[in-house]
Amino acid sequence: MGEFEEINLRATAPQVRFGFPLFPQGTSINNPASPRTIGGGASANAPSRHQLIDTTVPLARWRLYANMWVEFFQFSFAGFSIEYQVAGVTRSNGTGDLRVRLDRTQGGAGFGISATLDTTIRLEEGTFRYDWGPLGGIGPQSWETVIDQSFAPNIDLINIALIVFNAMTGGVLPLQEIRGAQTVGPSGAVWGLFNERNNRYASDNRIRLTPSIDVHVNVLRAIPKVGTAIKVMAAVGLRVSQGPSFIFIFPITIRIIKFSTPDGTYDVVSQGNPTPGTLRLIRGPVGSTTSNFTWAETIHDHTVGFEFRFEIHSTINFLGMISLGGSTPLPFRIFPQQPLPQGGRPLSTVFGPFFTRMSSDGPTAQVGLPEVVWG
């Protein structure tokens, strides 16, 4: 029987931009991914332009014309970092116990959306001329613009959503700016949504991170020039609101499934454990086992649940008489693997399992970390 104690394994000194990508490509239990720098490259998509409202309504002798566009530019990356300490015992019959403790895990995504909200609200007054021709009726008409309000602020949607949410609720969204990460478009930064859990293995025999956020705010009043226009329009009974509405939840579940010692590799199972935090090693090498070894390697699998919706809501109200607008989903991908949402329901799916490897003395744990600071 070989005993071992306090072997530290870590993919990083938790830094989300270094660790395991959430969606490592082409992994299998025999070909797990190693830690690496996550994100930091070019933006995921070119700018994308979408129409939010295009409606004309006859109103008295006027035509109320509303046209809203959003052009957005996005950037994202996603990953998790992990460290823990293992100890335990191996037996000559190919079994053993593995205690996992001091686990510390961060996981999440960095993303940013820079958007231009291009809005035109125009009231045109018609002039009419009677056509005395054989068919009669109201003949060709001309339109004179009575009100023409246009604004096209370029904003960091996430940043302004944070500001407005804070002003509305006094609460703080679980987003942090990733300073040093690439900015998004002409304005805006990359924002990180992540979750950190400590010492979960001791109770759950797995680690589950649940980064989540949901927001519905009207951002227009927080944009100085637009805020002035909003007041001007309110004086004639026009109300305009616009802003992002999004939910983003992606629980990440991580388990250790293989454990390697200098003697060989064991399967790791969590069923029937005598105590929480202690995993069973099975199907390992048979025969005498080494004690007090200092090298170990683990293979994890992880799955990523995913619930996501990102929309721009836009409404124009005139007194209690007219209401135009609605919500427009944006084809925004946080993860490259993410299918584009269809319909109004949040995209809800589970990705994985993916496989990753961590070694106590491999070069992966000693790679220099980039200077990225949360907050």
Place this chain on the structure above:
Amino acid sequence: MHNRRDFLRLLGLAAGATIVGCGSSSDSGAFSGFSSSSIPNAYQFTPVVTSGTTLPNRSSIRAQAGGDDGPPFIGAVVVNDRRHICFHANDETGKMGVYRIDYDVFGDTSDIQSVIEEGQTLSDGTVVDIISPGDLNNSDDSVFVVEDPEGRKTVQYSKGGAPFERLCSGYQSLSDEAQLYGDMHPDLCLSGSGDLMFCCPYRNADGNLEGEGLFYLPEQSASQTKRVLSREQLLPGTSSAIRTFGIFDVRPGGNYLCHGTAAPLEEDLEDGEKLTYLVRGRVGEEPETLVASPRLGDSNAVQGSVYMAPRLSDSDYGAVVQTDRDKTAFWLGGKKLLDADFNVGGSLSPRRARIISMFPPVFGPNGLVFIQVFTTQGTEILVYDGRSFSTVLASGDVINGRALGMIIFGALPHCINSHGDLVCVADFVGGESSILLGRAI
């Protein structure tokens, strides 16, 4: 003197108000004043508040429209059965406010009282910046969505004219069904029994943002708030799901009417055009779809778009349904009554002018329905008694010696009371604006 209408006009002038006979449409096209079983013989119109009038805070209502400070009256005005009128006005400094003026059976008016004004600090500390159109019921309860300078919206309720108290806000958990979470809609509706209908994004049972919901708050009891309609709820009779809510109307007992946008399930990302619906229901029961955009797939519903406020009576509904950028139609129940066409003109008004557009209808007493139409010659407020339309008031009519220009009637649903008295905003050709009270005689 050609007819009784002219006679009534003269009578009104002599009495310090103006009486306008209800001229009807008829097969012969004649426009005499007439009386059916329910239509008043005439309306006596009196300007009860006029631009430039001094307000309780010693400022004055704007003298004329123009500039960035808005017109004197934006058009939102309501009247209840107690003969209390609430109206929105802008003062000379550009501040918005809501004021009240009362009148008696003889048409004599009280002093103007302030209801709520921009800059005012309410009991919960809210500083009033933007005031929604709001509503007033027969108990003198009034309610508004008030936006503070930071953009925070709260529902402020005044019971029987008492000081306003916060009823709820956009990020408040009211009940299990009403975990509000987001930017509240500016429009709301108050029933005669004090039940409130409003729209706000909400969180679902999992604690995650679901989207907009339509809520019913009975008798100021926030903990009893029910979610009436929800995002992703299937539109009855279709395989399309509700996305958003627009304007709604509610009656005592929880009967409601609501329009909004919907989309076929699993539809690709949409661009621009919103598909609209109109549903009618009763709180706690399955609603029925009355109007739907053709792509929503309800062949039993009236086909078209609804952007304008739908209106509800105890037994019927009225809606302006749009079929293209120029064409709208007034539907009462399942029957189309008027066409409007910006391009070639629609139905003829009682004064023989082609209708080009309409405002939302308003239900009055005795089954009467009022609607303001715009024609190539101006505008007319029409009343429908189930058989024909009559003109109640029109641009060009002379009130107290001044010719009417623009009229705004029906901006809010409660602009007629059970006495048949109606209120509207009228601009005179000379530039003055007034809140006009029309009393049925």
